Amino acid sequence: MPKEKPELSDAMRAKMGRKLPEKNPIKGTKFTIAISSAKGGVGKSTFATNLALALKKVECKVGLLDADIYGPSIPKMLGINEKPKSDGQKLDPVVKFDIQCMSIGFLTDQETPMIWRGPMVTSAIRTFTQKVNWKDLDFIIIDMPPGTGDTQLTLSQEIKMDGAIIVSTPQEVALIDVKRGIKMFDKLGVKVLGLIDNMSYFIGDDNKKYNIFGEGGVKKTAQEFKKEFLGEIPISPDVGKYGDNGKPIVEAHPENEISKIYLMLANKIKSIYLL
Numbered sequence: 001m002p003k004e005k006p007e008l009s010d011a012m013r014a015k016m017g018r019k020l021p022e023k024n025p026i027k028g029t030k031f032t033i034a035i036s037s038a039k040g041g042v043g044k045s046t047f048a049t050n051l052a053l054a055l056k057k058v059e060c061k062v063g064l065l066d067a068d069i070y071g072p073s074i075p076k077m078l079g080i081n082e083k084p085k086s087d088g089q090k091l092d093p094v095v096k097f098d099i100q101c102m103s104i105g106f107l108t109d110q111e112t113p114m115i116w117r118g119p120m121v122t123s124a125i126r127t128f129t130q131k132v133n134w135k136d137l138d139f140i141i142i143d144m145p146p147g148t149g150d151t152q153l154t155l156s157q158e159i160k161m162d163g164a165i166i167v168s169t170p171q172e173v174a175l176i177d178v179k180r181g182i183k184m185f186d187k188l189g190v191k192v193l194g195l196i197d198n199m200s201y202f203i204g205d206d207n208k209k210y211n212i213f214g215e216g217g218v219k220k221t222a223q224e225f226k227k228e229f230l231g232e233i234p235i236s237p238d239v240g241k242y243g244d245n246g247k248p249i250v251e252a253h254p255e256n257e258i259s260k261i262y263l264m265l266a267n268k269i270k271s272i273y274l275l
Contacts, residue, residue, distance in 0.1 A: 023161075033164070033193070035047060042168055044144070069145065074143065076246070139273070142155065179221065200233060239258060250262050
């Protein structure tokens with residue numbers, strides 16, 4: 001029989017097996033929550049943005065850090081076109097909808113590809129976590145890059161993460177990578193708060209529920225790894241529409257059923273850390 005492909009590369013296993021460096025908290029915040037997806041295209045940035053807005057709506061002070069250097073989405077989703085101010089030493093976050101935000105997309109042309117090697121990406125991440133004037137925050141939500149590569153390792157090894165939420169869709173091909181992501185966080189000592197089944201289903205014009213990507217896979221994976229299943233978020237054209245227009249659904253229509261799911265999650269997170 002052919003040898004099974006290792007879940008992590010030998011180089012990554014070696015790197016993860018070294019003694020972990022001391023983790024530093026991000027100054028200016030009480031808690032740091034990573035939003036992760038082991039595969040791209042599952043709605044991670046949409047989830048991170050709407051969760052940050054929901055936390056704000058339940059009276060938390062929130063920052064949103066876009067750590068997806070190669071594919072920053074936050075500038076578009078929040079309709080931010082301005083560059084952050086600097087005193088020569090540190091950057092000031094851009095404030096939108098009462099959320100402090102930072103993204104590589106604020107500093108570069110959005111149509112210019114980020115053709116950077118690993119050390120440059122790591123340097124940018126360290127700038128955003130160590131040289132930004134985050135002020136008096138309850139939470140920083142980090143929109144992680146997809147996958148389990150070097151950037152994810154740098155963030156998880158060097159920054160004190162108070163928890164991580166893994167976003168996935170129900171397809172088996174996505175869940176294979178989710179399992180790698182859970183193992184990475186467990187290995188690095190980052191508590192996985194739970195798994196979200198995003199784009200889980202849609203409601204047709206006949207008011208019937210359609211699970212077009214499969215059903216139950218994310219919940220089953222959570223049970224397999226003894227992690228909490230945080231729930232399902234359905235597909236809705238409104239989510240994409242409002243995000244593309246720079247005012248995500250939680251901000252545009254907090255009474256929407258999908259917004260209520262985010263608000264429920266925000267209250268849950270608030271109760272874990274602040275109450």
